[in-house]
Amino acid sequence: MTTVVTPRAAGTPAAPPDRGAPPAAPPHPHRSRLGARRRRSALLWALLLAGPNVLLLLVFVYRPLLQSLYLSTLQWNLGSPVARFIGFGNYAEWLTAPTTGRVVLTTLVFTVATVGGAMVLGLGLALLLNRRLRGRGAARTVAFAPYVLSGFAVGILWLFMFDPRYGLIQELLGWVGLGSPAWYTDSPWPLVMIVVVYLWKNLGYVALIYLAGLQAVPQDLKDAAALDGASSARTLRAIVLPLLTPTTFFLLVTMMLASLQSFDIIQAMTQGGPLGSTTTLMYSIYEESFVTGRAGYASAVATVLFLVLLAVTAVQMRYVQRKVHYS
């Protein structure tokens, strides 16, 4: 068995070697002296080519990940030379802190509103732009543009839009006889404001992914439904939406991950305020570590967020395996 020359090593290009993901076991190089030299050269090249990237990942992703887990067991302030081991003390403190409930609720509301809103509006926009309308290319460009812009800049721009005295939104509200709410100061308006901006920034992305999904829906299925007298609403519900399930699921997970980690817009618009009414889990990590400086405690909160994100990803991984049945 050890001397079998694999098809690839024998150089038969007719049989395409299975190189599908995950990397299939490489053809075992024959154990000749030549093979040994080739293996050594391959190893050298691998070190040279993959080494820098892997080294950077180890130093700036894996090392801090582990260190953060360790820091979460310490009572330690950023920059302080003194640290005390307190085990799960930080976690216990987080669970019992009076602000935790509000932070979790704010995170939940923000995530549900942004993800739900982006999904529904994004699907609507995709259905609209999937029709053969003149100028839909330009509409797609406009819809997608906010997605590529700096979150912080977008936040500033929308603060101006929401300005209760000179903003565009108070003017539009005035047209229908409404006064401007105190967007900056009165809860829940600051949270509403952030959700709106987040939706505006991410809508185009959701719509574009849905458009790709819609284009994969076979036309003959829709035609058959139309021949059977199904209304377009019925076709959407019974044929298009079920076929879009994988897309919907992908978007749900991606948007949840992104939403749970959003920072720039909040930092630009409310800094978590007023009175903590827009402080999400992510924002509280920043506040605890760099504003109050309680780095040990902040690391514990970061671990909590990490576990939440990991759970979301795990659900996706399980689903992706089942998706095979679908397509």
Add this chain to the structure above:
Amino acid sequence: MSAATLAIPGKPRRRRRSPQVGGHLAMVLATVVLGAPLLWMALASLKTPEELYQVPLQWLPGVPSLDNYAQAAGAIPLGRLLLNSIGLTVVGAGLKVALGLACAYALVFLDFPFRRVVFGLVIATLMIPPQITIIPNYTLVAGLGWLNTYQGILVPGLASAFGTFLFRQHFLTLPTSILEAAELDGAGHWRRLWRFVVPMSTPTLAAVALVSVVTEWNDYLWPFLVVDDPSTMTLPVGLTLLQNTDGMSDWGVLLAATVVVTLPILLVFLILQRRLVAGLTAGAVTG
């Protein structure tokens, strides 16, 4: 032939037409709503304070003036920030592409021990949120004396997981026969990479490069934490500086700076839209 002359053929015709009209209306409405904030920003940056603080609103600037831009450049070193941002984006994106390209080449075309482990290590980082790495990375960078330096901004975020993943996906589709022929002709890995793999990968190269450009340019939290000196600051962080110094007092100046932050990336997007969108939405296709 007007639709009203014949009742019977007119009816289905109108039915086919009205949703088109409705569709166009809805589309125009959506475009206006989504596009208005950007237009409003650009207009406001050209208005004088009197025009900005007027009720009811004045829609267009009387005589477009660049005063706000001049004032913004006086309050923060806008030119310096622009150069910093351009430099860091170009170098950062370039290095990211190079790292991803090289790593993916090794993962696909080289046979070395623990290849699968290395691949797993790279891919798993896609699931690790940057937030959890921030405090330890901050202490490391501070310990190295890298606060307020370009390398402090650049190096911790340099490793390429997404790029490596995309390049690998693409390399797996390349015809092996060409590379094997090249190998038989005596071409080493370096030559194979540059003369064969890279020329066959231009769309993926463009996609990875453009996505890196966008993320580097817009990156906020990390540069905000490690830099407070305007001489090494990037544009989005400079916006914070301006917001803090000018407060809400002067929208025109703040919005002029916002235009400077957003316009370059908007232009990149408009010119290279297809490739950029392909990169940004690549995750959906590859799963």
